Amino acid sequence: MELDYEKFERAAExxxxxxxxxxxxxxxxxADNGSMCVCKIIEELKKPQPTISHHxxxxxxxxIVKARKEGTWNYYYIVNDKVKEIIKLVDEL
Known part of the structure; x- marks a missing residue:
């Protein structure tokens, strides 16, 4: 059986x-909101903008996420519904 190193490298990322x-x-x-403005994420998590931007x-x-620009703000959203399922499972732990 041949393993695809690049596939596993991507999974590790x-x-x-x-x-x-x-x-x-x-x-x-x-996952709870569909998409959020970065300013709302900062407000909710009470962390500085550089920290949130880094993450x-x-x-x-x-x-895992993408952003769309609306005016001067970036709105982030989860790309794959499977990620939402994983987050739901984490939340239930």
Whole structure:
């Protein structure tokens, strides 16, 4: 059996993105709300803008979230419904 290293490398990147409490809380907010303005995420989590931006960038690089621009604000949303299911399971732990 041949294993696809790149596939597992990609999976590891996704698991790393899930490996932080702040990122999990961001994903919980997005799962509950569909999409959110970055300003609302900052407000909800009571963390500074650079911290939230850092975590959102990691989630974007992993392909978990995307952003759409509306005016001067970026609205983030979860790309895959499977991620929402995972966040629901985490929330039930």
């Amino acid at each position: 996704i698991f790393k993105a899930f490996g932080d409490p702040t990122r999990l809380m961001i994903l919980k907010l997005l 959102l960038n990691i989630l974007k690089k992993a392909g």
